[in-house]
Amino acid sequence: MKGTEHLTVQREGATLVLTLNRPDARNALSLAMLVGLYDGWLEADADDTVRSIVLTGAGGTFCAGMDLKALAGDRMQGQHHRDRLKADPDLHWKAMLRHHRPRKPVIAAVEGHCVAGGTEILQGTDIRVAGESATFGLFEVRHGLFPIGGSTVRLQRQIPRTHALEMLLTGRPYSAREAAGIGLIGHVVPDGTALAEALEIADRINACGPLAVEAVKASVYETAEMTETDGLAAELARGRPVFDTADAKEGTRAFAEKRPPVYKRA
Template sequence: MDGTEHLTLRREGATLVLTLDRPEARNALSLPMLIGLHDGWLEADADDTVRSVVLTGAGGAFCSGMDLKALAGEGMAGREHRERLAADPDLHWKAMLRHHRPRKPVIAAVEGACVAGGTEILQGTDIRIAGESAVFGLYEVRRGLFPIGGSTVRLPRQIPRTHALEMLLTGRPYPAREAAAIGLIGHVVPDGTALDKALETAERINACGPLAVEAVKASVYETAGMTETDGLAAELRRGWPVFDTADAREGARAFAEKRPPVYRRA
């Protein structure tokens, strides 16, 4: 778990914590940060001991969006980072969860600014928790830009269209309470406690059967664009194999024996 100069990784039990770590720039996206995110998602996918992921930011902010100066050329740190991007021109989209969906649940712990590219990354997460002073918004149109991280597609599928269009077309900030009211985030907690709440939620997930958790997440996203009939058929294809696992038998046995289950991904 190496991370980069702008992205740190650490383990909290079965949870991998990814921290956007450029507080002097309110965690604006840089090339080292994007590379660290990309590698963190892949590490979580590859490591079966990781059961959940928490994404957060350092220094009282989540992410203030893309650092256009840093990504324009001279601000890009290090030949190694530039070579990584040249080798995979899609790397930044995978890092921002536009072209990659982790198979483990991803929980966002938001404090402070979560705007522009921050709100775009947020839409690739599964569960979202924010401190009460957090601020959200897609500011791109105010700068004559397009929110090309996926927001014109994802946002109307995640919140009511009228709210999505207002957010996209006005570029105005949304305080945490309003973001929760329109369904963009799920929990508002006292400032400074979003990470604690996210880790608590992750622990609840980690206590569940990992094969079941991953199959449930996959089914939700796989069936999102299907008709109800097709979605229900796809759900059976995902769900029935879970019942035929040793973990499913262990869950039932542990319930009968009144003890915590010991899941082995089998």
């Protein structure tokens, strides 16, 4: 488990927990954080013992967006991080889940501010839990900027367009309850419990067949913009091979024998 000075990585059973760890700056995105994030996504997908990922923030906040001063000036963290970005100019977009989608499910555990770049990263996650005092929003237009992390494309596909346009064009903050009401997040929990709830969801995912879970996630995303006919054909192509796996046989056998299944990704 690598991590960086602004991104911590730890295991909780079969879940890899990535924590944005710059609480003094409300976890604003730095280059060190972005490098750590991208490495975390890659680590999770490369390790077959990892079945889910939880993304959260330290210090009672999720992410207040991009630290433009740090990224533009001498405060960028470490020459080795700059070298990584130079070698892969797309790294920051991959870290923010704009140009990269992990094959393992990603659950966001949000407390406090999740705004600007934080809300943009959120749109790349699969399941979202927030404390009741969490705040969401895309503030870029208030500063004459453009939310270039994918929000003008993704948001209207995740929530009704009228709500997407209001969020994008007004730059106003949204409460957790309001965000849940428009479908941006799925769970609102008492403050301080978002991570625990996310880990419980992860545990339920981890108990399922990993090949089936990954195939289901892949099918949902790859068919999202297809016609129904094309999508159903793609679903069959993605789903049929799952039935031929040893895990599928183990799952049905365990059900018949009234015992927990033991999946082996085979």
